[in-house]
């Protein structure tokens with residue numbers, strides 16, 4: 178409770194909020210990460226229709242209470258989201274895509290299997306352009322190699338370099354601002370998100386971080402851990 182009060186005070190005084198959303202956040206939004214990891218073992222031609230089916234099944238995604246509370250918290254604020262979730266969750270929940278960096282890709286987009294970064298065309302647009310009923314894999318417009326979903330399943334993965342650059346600029350532009358980092362749903366498999374930010378919190382005295390998740394965090398200045406569930410914590414933070 179004490180930690181929640183501290184973080185609420187931080188938020189009241191904050192210029193900006195950085196959200197780090199890890200794999201427990203994805204699970205809160207209903208993603209079955211184990212099932213998806215298993216698909217990564219399947220050859221592309223067989224995996225493609227199965228991914229498409231999974232993505233189609235999620236087309237009517239309704240943001241959870243936790244996600245809705247987060248969008249309320251960010252409303253009217255200067256913010257950036259960096260996330261290992263890859264299911265277009267934050268965009269669908271209404272946050273600005275220019276303020277989102279999907280470290281582990283975005284499954285509504287594609288990437289080239291050539292091993293070269295030939296961009297990330299939107300799956301829906303590529304399929305709309307392809308002949309109706311086409312059964313073969315869509316092809317890269319640059320080199321003609323097959324396209325696969327923009328996910329970190331093999332060595333062909335390229336994250337969105339533009340979004341990565343925007344995030345870096347955001348960090349650089351906020352070194353002297355009052356920044357609150359909300360690290361949400363960080364588990365062992367997504368702890369790199371937090372690990373890269375903790376040194377910045379120690380470097381910039383106006384930065385603070387609140388962690389909600391199962392990852393162990395170091396004892397350090399301006400770092401607090403929130404016990405309790407993700408949704409409960411978010412709701413407590415927006416409550417007046």
Ligand SMILES: [Zn+2]
Pocket residue numbers: 289290291293295317318319320321322
């Ligand atoms: Zn290509």
